[in-house]
Amino acid sequence: MEKSLKSFYKNYGSILLLLLGITIGSVIGLSAPEKVDYIKPLGDLFLNFLFVTIIPLIFFAISTAVANIEEANKLGKIIGVMLIVFVIGVIIAALGMIAVVWLFPIKETLQNSATEVVNLKDSSGNWGDKIVSLLTVSEFGELLSRAHMFAFIIFSFAVGIATRQAGTEGQAFLNFLNAGNAVMKNLLILLMKAAPVGLGAYFAYQVGTLGPQLFGFYAKPLGLYYGFGLFYFFVFFSIYAFIAQGKSGISRYWKANILPSITALSSCSSLAVLPLNLTAAQQIGVPSAVANVVIPLGNTLNKHGSSMSSIIKIYVCFVLMGWDFFTAEAIISAIGITILVSIVAGGIPNGGYIGEMLMISIYGLPPDAMAAVMIIGTLVDPIATVINATGDTPAAMLVAKFVKTPSTY
Numbered sequence: 484m485e486k487s488l489k490s491f492y493k494n495y496g497s498i499l500l501l502l503l504g505i506t507i508g509s510v511i512g513l514s515a516p517e518k519v520d521y522i523k524p525l526g527d528l529f530l531n532f533l534f535v536t537i538i539p540l541i542f543f544a545i546s547t548a549v550a551n552i553e554e555a556n557k558l559g560k561i562i563g564v565m566l567i568v569f570v571i572g573v574i575i576a577a578l579g580m581i582a583v584v585w586l587f588p589i590k591e592t593l594q595n596s597a598t599e600v601v602n603l604k605d606s607s608g609n610w611g612d613k614i615v616s617l618l619t620v621s622e623f624g625e626l627l628s629r630a631h632m633f634a635f636i637i638f639s640f641a642v643g644i645a646t647r648q649a650g651t652e653g654q655a656f657l658n659f660l661n662a663g664n665a666v667m668k669n670l671l672i673l674l675m676k677a678a679p680v681g682l683g684a685y686f687a688y689q690v691g692t693l694g695p696q697l698f699g700f701y702a703k704p705l706g707l708y709y710g711f712g713l714f715y716f717f718v719f720f721s722i723y724a725f726i727a728q729g730k731s732g733i734s735r736y737w738k739a740n741i742l743p744s745i746t747a748l749s750s751c752s753s754l755a756v757l758p759l760n761l762t763a764a765q766q767i768g769v770p771s772a773v774a775n776v777v778i779p780l781g782n783t784l785n786k787h788g789s790s791m792s793s794i795i796k797i798y799v800c801f802v803l804m805g806w807d808f809f810t811a812e813a814i815i816s817a818i819g820i821t822i823l824v825s826i827v828a829g830g831i832p833n834g835g836y837i838g839e840m841l842m843i844s845i846y847g848l849p850p851d852a853m854a855a856v857m858i859i860g861t862l863v864d865p866i867a868t869v870i871n872a873t874g875d876t877p878a879a880m881l882v883a884k885f886v887k888t889p890s891t892y
Contacts, residue, residue: 497675501861504679505686512690519691522684529674529681530853536667536674538627542639543664549643550657564885565777568878569785572723573825576715576790576870577818583711584798585809589703632844678857685854700802704795705862712791712866719787720877727880728768736880739763740873747872748865756872757782764879773883781875786825788870792863793821796839796856800848803855820845 512519619634620626626635646653646660724736743759757779764774797817801808808814820842839856842848 497678498861498864500679501682501858504683505858508683508685508687509690512687512692516691519688523688524684526681526683526685526688526854529677530685532674532677533853536670538635539663540667540671541632541635542642543660543667545636545639546643546646547657547660547664549640550646550653550660560886561773561776561882565780565878565882568881568885569781570822572785572787572874572878573790573822574818575719576787576825577794577821579715579719580708580711580791580794581798581814581817583707584704584795587703587707589700589799589802632841636841682854682858686858701858701862704799704859708791708795708859708863709866712788712863712870715787715791716866716870716873720874723877723881727877727884732767732880735767736877739766740876743873743876744869747869753782753868753872760872760875763876767876767880769876769879769883773886774879777879777882778875781878782872785875785878786871787874788863788867790821790825791870792860792867793817793824793842795863796859797821797842797846799855799859800842800846800852803852804846804848816845 508522511522618637620631625631626638643660646657649656720736720740721733724732728735740763743756743763746759747753747756760778760782761774764778765771794817797820798808801813806813808817823841839853839860842856843852
């Protein structure tokens with residue numbers, strides 16, 4: 484019993500502490516709203532430290548991930564089909580969540596919000612100028628600003644590619660990147676220990692400023708995510724299994740997917756589910772040549788739950804800012820960010836924070852928006868993990884079908 488409690492705390496401790504911090508902050512905001520101005524600096528300190536940390540973290544994480552890629556891992560047709568399946572799946576999940584927030588919009592508004600309403604970043608200028616300003620900067624120093632996050636990500640990718648091409652001559656620099664990545668990951672772990680206090684203080688300020696309407700504002704997107712997430716989990720994964728293997732594929736998938744689903748929910752870890760997914764794929768009849776490639780890579784790159792989470796975060800930020808989410812430009816940019824967050828950033832340690840920073844940079848959101856997306860991201864994490872982790876097996880089934888690899892069932 485004691486061992487199971489320790490395991491539960493290890494897996495869910497950070498979420499429970501964050502919920503505790505938010506709860507205490509809410510109580511303070513409701514019972515002593517006149518005191519919240521004294522508490523808000525704690526939230527500002529946390530966010531400022533996070534913003535300072537995230538820049539070097541992104542550089543080391545991305546450049547290291549790219550520099551350590553081995554050419555031998557490329558398996559031609561399987562890899563190509565796998566990436567297509569991953570991207571299409573992520574887009575379907577994103578479009579589904581967009582449809583949900585369109586059908587059930589958040590009508591609540593946060594008047595006098597601590598998050599200042601601003602205009603969409605640089606709406607003037609032609610598309611050429613916008614693309615240039617998004618992808619590049621004119622001075623190296625400007626790369627280090629979170630206002631130019633996308634350009635910084637491209638630079639980090641380029642450094643990783645150049646390091647890889649340098650071979651043995653670049654080994655010393657690769658060692659530096661690996662060491663820097665390890666240091667920054669541990670720095671972020673240390674910083675996130677303060678998240679319950681920092682975000683709790685921010686929440687206290689919001690509750691004290693806005694009152695009980697804040698709870699209704701956050702409850703609606705969480706309810707939408709959990710509702711659609713469960714629907715997607717049961718219905719869409721069944722559809723993917725049907726496309727791959729027909730009616731028999733549905734029963735095979737769910738028979739083999741029970742243990743991975745329970746493990747994902749209890750551990751809150753996609754990595755813990757990986758060996759179970761490999762076993763499930765074998766039971767379903769996915770050839771090992773496909774399963775042994777798709778499922779390990781899918782563990783970091785195939786994130787349907789993160790796709791839906793990205794859309795709900797962007798939508799909430801648009802509501803906070805008073806912007807119209809349902810325009811062609813907003814939806815296209817949201818899907819683009821979602822693909823990057825779910826597939827590209829998914830393969831990078833702490834990629835979720837990179838995605839959130841990219842979102843804030845591209846839309847020109849104020850720093851306070853970071854707290855809102857972090858709160859939502861943490862609260863949807865259990866069901867998002869289940870969807871992320873168990874989506875790799877139907878992806879492997881689809882890849883096996885499209886590369887015309889005979890089933891072993």
